[in-house]
Amino acid sequence: MKYLIIYAHPNPKSFNHAIKEIVGENLRKAGNNFETRDLYGIGFSPELSNNDFVAWQRGQALVDINREQDYIRNSDILIFIHPIWWFNMPAILKGYIDRVFSYGFAYNVNENGPYGLLTDKKAILINTTGSAEENYIKYGYKEALRKTIEDGTFGFCGLKIIMHKYFYAVPYVTDQARQKMLEELQGISL
Amino acid sequence: MKYLIIYAHPNPKSFNHAIKEIVGENLRKAGNNFETRDLYGIGFSPELSNNDFVAWQRGQALVDINREQDYIRNSDILIFIHPIWWFNMPAILKGYIDRVFSYGFAYNVNENGPYGLLTDKKAILINTTGSAEENYIKYGYKEALRKTIEDGTFGFCGLKIIMHKYFYAVPYVTDQARQKMLEELQGISL
Numbered sequence: 001m002k003y004l005i006i007y008a009h010p011n012p013k014s015f016n017h018a019i020k021e022i023v024g025e026n027l028r029k030a031g032n033n034f035e036t037r038d039l040y041g042i043g044f045s046p047e048l049s050n051n052d053f054v055a056w057q058r059g060q061a062l063v064d065i066n067r068e069q070d071y072i073r074n075s076d077i078l079i080f081i082h083p084i085w086w087f088n089m090p091a092i093l094k095g096y097i098d099r100v101f102s103y104g105f106a107y108n109v110n111e112n113g114p115y116g117l118l119t120d121k122k123a124i125l126i127n128t129t130g131s132a133e134e135n136y137i138k139y140g141y142k143e144a145l146r147k148t149i150e151d152g153t154f155g156f157c158g159l160k161i162i163m164h165k166y167f168y169a170v171p172y173v174t175d176q177a178r179q180k181m182l183e184e185l186q187g188i189s190l
Numbered sequence: 191m192k193y194l195i196i197y198a199h200p201n202p203k204s205f206n207h208a209i210k211e212i213v214g215e216n217l218r219k220a221g222n223n224f225e226t227r228d229l230y231g232i233g234f235s236p237e238l239s240n241n242d243f244v245a246w247q248r249g250q251a252l253v254d255i256n257r258e259q260d261y262i263r264n265s266d267i268l269i270f271i272h273p274i275w276w277f278n279m280p281a282i283l284k285g286y287i288d289r290v291f292s293y294g295f296a297y298n299v300n301e302n303g304p305y306g307l308l309t310d311k312k313a314i315l316i317n318t319t320g321s322a323e324e325n326y327i328k329y330g331y332k333e334a335l336r337k338t339i340e341d342g343t344f345g346f347c348g349l350k351i352i353m354h355k356y357f358y359a360v361p362y363v364t365d366q367a368r369q370k371m372l373e374e375l376q377g378i379s380l
Contacts, residue, residue: 085238086338092236147329
């Protein structure tokens with residue numbers, strides 16, 4: 001199995017960065033091959049432009065997008081690591097989806113409607129949130145993210161989500177609680 | 191009343207562009223003042239960086255963000271015009287929210303939790319979608335967007351949404367149907 005970590009956080013001292021490091025460590029320990037795309041690190045451009053549309057119409061992709069699609073083509077399991085901001089992804093990752101998960105690469109349309117093209121791959125989602133799990137459940141945000149991100153985005157492209165792990169209220173819990181979250185993650189074999 | 195149009199689409203021949211033009215025409219006809227922020231046109235940078243975090247901690251905002259916040263401060267009604275891509279905003283607008291709707295400007299936190307700071311303003315949302323209304327309702331996407339965008343984003347900041355207009359399946363309907371949508375919009379007085 002080949003893994004691809006897609007990571008989006010601007011701060012190398014962040015909790016998300018620690019998550020990325022531990023996931024990489026777990027993969028190394030298990031002897032798994034993996035690549036990492038640090039979207040801030042590589043300076044990914046998230047603004048879908050008219051040039052993207054023109055390329056799609058020709059059945060092509062722009063150079064920077066083709067490179068990211070190759071990373072996906074060469075992977076079996078995609079691991080997305082990012083904070084939830086405003087109940088969705090950070091813009092840099094939202095733009096990665098807008099541009100890389102393109103028509104003809106991630107999905108297609110026939111007379112029965114759209115269908116996913118990434119059906120031979122799986123996804124793992126690891127997210128941090130700014131609010132507590134009880135709020136996410138009580139106010140319906142967890143269900144809304146299940147619709148918009150799990151079903152409407154990754155599921156739409158045929159990816160099977162084998163794990164969606166949330167670490168809740170990360171900025172507001174104690175250092176000890178954050179440490180426990182990371183230890184829990186260390187125990188998850190990938 | 192002062193209006194602010196916040197518009198996100200890369201193509202000046204798009205249906206979203208036509209929407210923006212008609213909304214502007216309606217405002218002019220009614221004698222209302224308005225400004226337009228065309229996020230692609232102004233080259234807005236959607237990637238929230240560490241510099242944004244540092245500025246927030248000092249109770250400040252970066253120069254480009256302060257300018258956008260001034261446009262909001264000077265407005266009573268914000269009109270967001272954009273397509274729905276992957277059940278959220280285009281990345282360039284998602285990044286506008288990530289960066290401009292910042293802690294201390296759009297919301298604050300006290301001992302009771304977070305509270306919105308834009309309570310003296312209202313919002314109008316006008317969106318296009320790639321799929322039909324019946325799918326949006328049947329599969330729960332409309333409700334999910336009500337949670338994540340209406341409640342969890344604009345409502346969180348205290349903005350009262352006075353209209354959320356969807357134009358569904360825009361790429362797949364007939365030219366005539368699209369023309370009817372624009373005529374419907376012309377009839378809406380703002």
